[in-house]
Amino acid sequence: MARNYIALSELLAGLKGMVAETFPEAFWVKAEIRQYSPAAAGHCYMTLSESKGGRQVAEIRSIIWKWKFPSVAATFRRATGSDLRAGITVLVKVTLNFSELYGMSLYVEDIDPAFTLGEQALERKRAIEKLTAEGYMEMQKELCIPPIPYNLAIISSPTAAGLQDFLNHLKDNGYGYQFNPVLFEAAMQGEGASASVVDAFGRITRMEEAAGRSFDAVLILRGGGSETDLACFDDYDMAVAIATCAAPVVTAIGHDKDHHIADMVANTYVKTPTALADLFINAYVAEDDRITALQERVGDGVRKRLDARAEALERLSGRVARAVGDRFAAADRTLQAFSGRISRGLLAKCHAGVTRLADVQGRIGKGLVTKHYGLAKMLEDNISRLRFAAGTKQAMADTKLKLVEARIAGADPREILSRGYVLVTGKDNRILKTTARVSIGDRIGVRFSDGHLRATVNEVVRDEDERRKVSTA
Secondary structure, three states: OOOOOOOHHHHHHHHHHHHHHHOOOOEEEEEEEEEEEEOOOOOEEEEEEEEEOOEEEEEEEEEEOOOOHHHHHHHHHHHHOOOOOOOOEEEEEEEEEEEOOOEEEEEEEEEEHHHHHHHHHHHHHHHHHHHHHOOOOOOHHHOOOOOOOOEEEEEEOOOOOOHHHHHHHHHOOOOOOOOEEEEEEOOOOOOOHHHHHHHHHHHHHHHHHHHOOOOOEEEEEEOOOOOOOOHHHHOHHHHHHHHOOOOOEEEEEOOOOOOOHHHHHOOEEEOOHHHHHHHHHHHHHHHHHHHHHHHHHHHHHHHHHHHHHHHHHHHHHHHHHHHHHHHHHHHHHHHHHHHHHHHHHHHHHHHHHHHHHHHHHHHHHHHHHHHOHHHHHHHHHHHHHHHHHHHHHHHHHHHHHHHHHHHHHHOOHHHHHHOOOOEEEOOOOOEOOOHHHOOOOOEEEEEEOOEEEEEEOOOOOOHHHHHHHHHHO
16 A cells, blocks of 8 residues: 655755744853864864753754854853853854754854853852751861861862962971871862862871871862852862861962852861961961960079079078087087086196195194105096096097087088089979989979079889899899
C-alpha cells in the first residue's frame, strides 16, 4: 500500500521557514557558557546551556563570527575585568539559525557584561544570607591566632601573584624570626577554583591527623585580579570550608577595593601578601616586647630583693660586730677583776705570814727563830708556790680568753665567707641548711664575701639517694 511522505529536505526546509518566521529578529537569551573554544580562524564556538536543580535542561551550539568576536570580547573584558570563559552566566543577543545539514544554532551578536556582573552580585547576596542564617559567619571569630604562630598552612597557587613576595617578606623579616610555611596547592581562579580550595582544606586536615599536631593558622593567599577572576571567593562551599576549619583562617585576596565572602567568614583578613606577612611578624614583635617588659620587671624585683637582703646583712653584720665587742669587753673586765682578786689574795696571805713570823720571833727570841729556821724556810717555799700557782692560773685565764676571742672571730659571717664558704637562701629567702627544702626549678640566692647572685636549681642530689644507689649496686 502506497504511503504519503515528504522528502527530508522538504521537512527541514519547512522547519527553517517556521523558525525564520517565528524569530525574524535578534533577541536576548540568558544562558551559561558550558564550552568556550576560540578558533584559529578567528571565530569563537560556544555551547550555551541551562540548568535547574543541578540538572541540565537545555543546550544549544552557538558561534560568534570572526568579524564580531574581537569587539564583543574586548567590550566584555573592559566592563568586567575578565575574559569570556566557560562557567559564567551571560545575557547574549542572538539570532536563531536552522540549517538542513547542521541543525539549530545561535549566532551571537552581542553580550551584556552588566548582566554577568549583576548575576554574580545576586548569587553573592544569596550566599551571604544563607551563611548568616546557618551561623557560619561568626564561627571563625571564636578562634584566636596563637601569640607565636609558627606552623602556617598556605592555600595558594605556586604561580599566584604575591606568593613569593609573601614568603620573601616573611623570611627576610629583619628580626631573625623563624616560620614554617607549608604550601597546599589550589587553583585561585576560574572554573573549579572553589572545589580546589575546599580540597586543600581536606588535605590540611588529613596532614594534621597524620602528624598529630595542628597548624597555628591557615592562609588563603592570592594577588589582585578582576571581579570575575575573584568571583570564586564568593562561593558558598568555600565559605563553609573556611568557617569549619579548626585553625584560624586568614585571607589576603585582591586589592583594597575587594571584599569577598571568604574575607567575611575568615578569622582575619588583610589586603596584600606583604600585609599578611607583617601580621605574623608583628605578632612575634609584640610577644618579644611583652617578654622584654616581663624580664625588666623581674630584674627590677630581683634587684630590689637583693638590695634589701644586702641591707639586712649589713645590719646583721653590725649587730654581730657590736655583740662581739661587748663580749670582748665583758671578758676583759672579768679577767681584770679575777687578776686583781688573785693579786690581793696573795699579798694578804704573804703579809699575814710575815706578821705571824715576826710575832713568833718576838715571843721565842732568837734561839727559837734559829730552831725553827726550817719552818720559815717552808713558809717562804709556800709563798713561792702560791705566787707560781697564781701566775699559772692567770696564764690559763689569758689562754682561755684568747680561745674565746678566736671562736667569736671565727663565727663572724664575713670571716666564714672570706674562706670560700657561701650563704645560700631558698625561694622563701630563708637560709638553707638541708636539701629537703629545695626542688628542681627553684630560684636560690648565693652570698659570697664580695657579692651575691641568683641561680636556678637544675638538679638535687641527696646523700641518702647516693647511698641507696651504692647499696643497690
